[in-house]
Amino acid sequence: MKIAWGITGAGHLLKESVDVLTELALEHEVTVLLSGAGEEVLKMYGLFERVESVTGGYYRELVRGDDQKFSYPLTGRFSLGKYDLLIVSPTTANTAAKIVSGIADTLITNAVAQAGKGRIKTYIVPVDVEAGDVETVLPSKLELTLCQKCETCKAAAACPANAITPGVEINLLQCEGCGACQLACPFNAVTGGKKITIHMRDVDIQNTRKLREFEGIRVLKRPDEINIH
Ligand SMILES: Cc1cc2nc3c(=O)[nH]c(=O)nc-3n(C[C@H](O)[C@H](O)[C@H](O)COP(=O)(O)O)c2cc1C
Incomplete structure (x- = not known):
């Protein structure tokens, strides 16, 4: 299977996402897409090298948002239907808000938009899922x-x-x-890895709800719910 995996700049669910991504890369061709913040945050949590180590080769590239300038030519692969699946995990509140508003101005939001146009199914794992407080880890x-x-x-x-x-x-x-x-x-x-409790904002929870209504998008609560078979 050809899979594209987008990582945005969230510390929450980041290690869990990298665990599933590295496992999938053993069996599938996985292209990794990083938003600018995704790359920074991966480095802060000491996970960048792990992600880099599973990439290399055609359709197994590590694509940095910062290298794709303003028009994200790589995402043409989505409109051409070259991938079987796009996964975005973890998905920041920022990226979720942009997707639900139809904004496509980062590598990841642009990939989601083009995947919609190419009818490529998309799994999104947002960090803000349910109202209330959630425990997360610091770098x-x-x-x-x-x-x-x-x-x-x-x-x-x-x-x-x-x-x-x-x-x-x-x-x-x-x-x-x-x-x-x-x-x-x-x-x-x-x-x-110090744990802190953060409060989920209403606007972010509402955006996750709106994501669930998008054609072609499936919202998952955790990266380990991604089931490819
Ligand atoms: C250490 C660290 C952890 C972060 N964790 C989160 C997070 O869990 N959820 C979130 O929505 N934003 C988080 N952010 C903020 C995002 O990185 C920031 O909003 C960024 O602009 C998101 O850009 P992107 O959506 O294009 O990746 C974190 C920032 C830092 C520095």
Whole structure:
């Protein structure tokens, strides 16, 4: 099967999505599409290399939104019906809102629009599904209440990406999510995968509801509900 898998910039359900994606890539030709934020967030959570490692070759490309300029020529493959399936997981609130409004100005929203025109079935896994609170995980975080502001910051010294300003913050756009800082700090002042509870906004839940009504789109609650067979 030829599958295209879009990743947007959500930390929520990101590892779960990458787990299913890597499994599918063992059996199918999977093209991975990254929104600009998708690429950044994958790196922050240390998952970019895992995704990169399952790509390579024709119809197994890693396509970066930032390389597709403004017209997203690659998505012509969808209008030409070249794929059997498009999956977008995880799907940010931003991407869901754009899709329901018919906006197609990122690699992923454009792929969804072209898939609709090429009658390619599309599975969407939104991060905002039901009203209420949800638990999600953070990337590496410098906990200032634990930081001892050491003269030489071992976490900063261990960071291969030079992303830590000691005693201040981690620059997540530089962070590669390797976790070396977490191991290096003797005061456990750098956390990774810390869980927080966030509140689902009404507007995002309503957009997910609207997505369910779209022709050709199936909304799934979790990436492990993706069943290809
Ligand atoms: C660490 C991190 C985690 C994020 N997680 C989420 C998330 O779970 N859900 C969401 O809707 N946005 C999340 N965002 C915000 C999106 O990345 C942002 O809205 C971005 O513009 C989405 O662009 P895209 O929809 O084109 O990928 C996160 C941002 C960061 C820095």
